[in-house]
Structures are given as structure tokens and as C-alpha cells.
Amino acid sequence: MPGTIVIEKIQGHGVSEEMLAQAAELFSSDYGIWGPLAEEKMGTFGNFCKAAFGDGIEKLNLSGIKDLVPAVMKSSPVPYVKMAKPTGSLFDQGDQTGAVCCADTAFWVDHAEPLAALDVIKEDGIKWPFGDLPDGCEFLAFVSR
Template identity: 50%
Template sequence: MIDYTKHEGAAITEDMIDDIAVSFSENYGVWGPAVKPEKQGRRVRASPARLRADCLPSSPARNFLVQAKDKHRLVGHVIATRWTFENLSICWITQLCVNMRYRHQGLATKLLIKLSEDNDDSAVGILSSHPFAIAAVLRALGKRLRQTNECVGNSQIKTIMASCPVDYVRTARLRGSAFESNVDDGTISCADTKFFVDHAEPHAALDALRDKGIKWPLGRLPEGHEFLAFVERP
């Protein structure tokens, strides 16, 4: 049986950060062809210090961690930051990772549902190269992976992201027809984050969605970019 626990702020201990850094480094993905040859194909790794710097900004942001454990073994986690933008409560998912042996069991969606418990988020955002991570966010919020406007529907998204306490979100450059005019490269909703993870696994996920008759609503993903979803809650 998988147990889900949520922790906030100071309750996120150094031991927890150590565990999720190991899990991320073992399960997330590998570097793609745009990085130095000696890094290509190697696991993307994050030290506890790097994870804290990238995903857990300082106050006044509120940081959350949800862990999924199978008999005390960490098998998945989600990290998120919440902040206020013009009286709106924004939640940004900064890391979502599931152990490879536990995928395709709805674990990511359950992590995200646990994250949303007892919180009145106005909107939830995520940058991810993996279509299944985007799909899990939509499922957790009761949305469907069908229409672009359900995935990115707020005209203030640029300003909201610019206010984000998380550095890589705040500095991301939005790309695609959802944000730019005269786009002819197939991009719809993504951002240049300079994160050159290999796209073989995301492409396989897109093929799997296509086989189910689902048309991917966020367009093409260039190297160094991540898909962007920003979902408003009713």
C-alpha cells in the first residue's frame, strides 16, 4: 500500500531533501544531444543543495513536499511553491518525479491530489518536458487533455510567471502560438528554460497519447524547452 504525506516549510527536513535528490537522480531522465558529449545519455542529477536552490525558494513563498512511500521506500514525490499574485493564490509545481517501477499506476495524479488538499489555489502551473506530467496535473484538477485553452488559459501568465519566487520559472522565455504571433514552427505552449534533457521519453509519451486518439494540445517541444501548463481552478 502506498502512503502519501504532505509537508510544509520547516517540516521539509534535510533527510527528506536528501531522499528526493537521490530519487530524482535515479529516475528523472538523461541528458540530450545538445549538451557536451561526455554528459550525453547520462542521468540528470541533482544534489540536495541544487534541489533546494532550484525548487525551494525562501520566504515569503510557501514550499510544499508530498511524498509517496511503499513500506518506507520513497517511490514518488512532488515539490510545489505557493505565493500570492494580485490576491490570487498561485501554486507552481517545481518537481514531479515517480520511480520508474511505479509508473502508469496513477501515482503522479494521487501525489497532486494530495498536494491540493486543504488549499484554495486559484491556479496551478507546471513546466515539464514530459507529457504525462502535464496530463497528471490536468487529471488532478478535473481537466481533460484536449484543448489548449484548458491548459493555458490566463492572459496574465507572463506577468504571473515573472512574479514567481522560483528562479527558473521567473526567467523562462515563453514560446509558441499561445503567446506569440506568426508562429510557424509548431510550438504552442512551451518555454525556453535551457534544460537540455533528452526528449526520447517525452516523444514516446506523445506517441502513446496519439495511439489513444488524444491530440496533444501544447504543440512541438524544441530542445532546451519545457511544455507549459497553467490551469485555473473554478
């Protein structure tokens, strides 16, 4: 039997810098680099995109995933991904949202931070192939190993 998972909710005033550092370290070890030293460790987001997507994300060809996306999403063990609808002009030529390749998850989050990051990479001269990010949507990308 797996170990016990303990979840403790802590109010904002009770969160210390040390707790945030520990959370950043755990998150970074499992999911990638996060926290105040992220840019120092991996460079700008534009450099990350160039490293992750070879010649650069601006040269990414999304047309090859168009037919695969619905089946991949339906097979997801994550309920909100499984129920999500592919959204954007890649999937619907009549789409007027400005999205190219997104998933309408109806998972409402504040997009201020990702949109600010997107502005930074656009300032670096990188063309973002996924289009705009409508409310209730998330960018949709598949990366093979």
C-alpha cells in the same frame, strides 16, 4: 530553525532497487504517482489527462491564459521559470517551432522520455494542445484548484 538537509551523491552502481523504491515513495507522496506501479495506480496518461482536465486535454482552451502567463512566470520564486520566455504560436503567431504553449527555460534536458510519453497519448487518439517541445523548452500549463 528548520531541520538539516543531507544530500548524498551515489554512483549508479551503488543504487539498489530498495533505494529506488524509497525514492519513488517519497516522490509520490509529495508530487504525484511515480515509479513502476504508476500506470496501475492511475491508468494510462490519456485517462489521467481526462481526469485532470475534465472533458479531456484535447478540449483545453489555452487562449484565456495568453495574457496571464508573463506576469505569473515573472512572479515565480524559481529563477529559471522567472527568466523563461513564453514560446509558441499562442504567444507569437510567427513562431515556426511547432510549439503552441511552452516556456523557453534554456534548461537543457533530454526530451526522449516526455516525447515517448507524448507519442503514447497521441496513439490513444488524444490531440495534444501544447504542440511540439523544442530543445531548451518545457510545456507550459496552469491548473487551478
